[in-house]
Amino acid sequence: MSRENKTMYTLLGLLMYAPLTGYEIKKTIESSIKHFWQESYGQIYPTLKKLVELGFADFHIEKVDGKPDRKVYTITGVGKSQFINWLEKPIEKIPIHKNELLLKLFYGQHLDIRHNIAQVIQYKQKMEDILQSLNTTEHFLLTKRKEDPHFDYWMMTLSHGQCIVKATIQWCEESIRKLEEKQKG
Structure with a gap:
């Protein structure tokens, strides 16, 4: 059985709150769930790309004067259904804590x-x-x-x-x- 991508659900869950950029997702993780879950930029950006490819998220470009354009991601209806489906599943195993x-x-x-x-x-x-x-x-x-x-x-x-x-x-x-x-x- 293949491992489920929990990063995908982390990002979908945050997008349930509001549209966010990759940078905003990282900052939200650091200010909210970091005591039990962490994601790196190296996990966030490829996963955002995958979410778009799967139809779970869309994005639009926001123009910002004097700054680079912002890619803002929004969860889709299919993404919401996928996220809720994951929330409803029982937890299969307790992860091993490395210390x-x-x-x-x-x-x-x-x-x-x-x-x-x-x-x-x-x-x-x-x-x-x-x-x-x-x-x-x-x-x-x-x-x-x-x-x-x-x-x-x-x-x-x-x-x-x-x-x-x-x-x-x-x-x-x-x-x-x-x-x-x-x-x-």
Whole structure:
């Protein structure tokens, strides 16, 4: 069975909100779903071309004074049907989460414990930064977008990210304690 192109559905979903350029799609991803989904320009532009070829999206050229023309994409009726059909499908599998820290800890017996502790501390700090970013997004949604019909769904995905990051921070604290105890011998 061939793998389904989730980038296609990511873009169709964003086009359900409004017509967008490739650049605007990337910026929207960075300001909304980046805590659980990312796409690069190298994925976005070829997929937009494919969406047009399949009849799932159209585009028009907008002239902008003193700037390059903008190619603005719009979802078609067929694209909307394709997107809704995908939304209705059950999730087939949970993706494997690649985590370099866990890979390094798996082989941690080959390093001095101090290096393992330092890596977990650094990872914890990165998680705390991510949590702060998620909390900032939560504040924005609660103060500026609470009346949006998508609000509850946005908050559910945000809450998932917050829960995962908080659990990871707790795991880091426990792992640091275990490593420090192991270091003391």
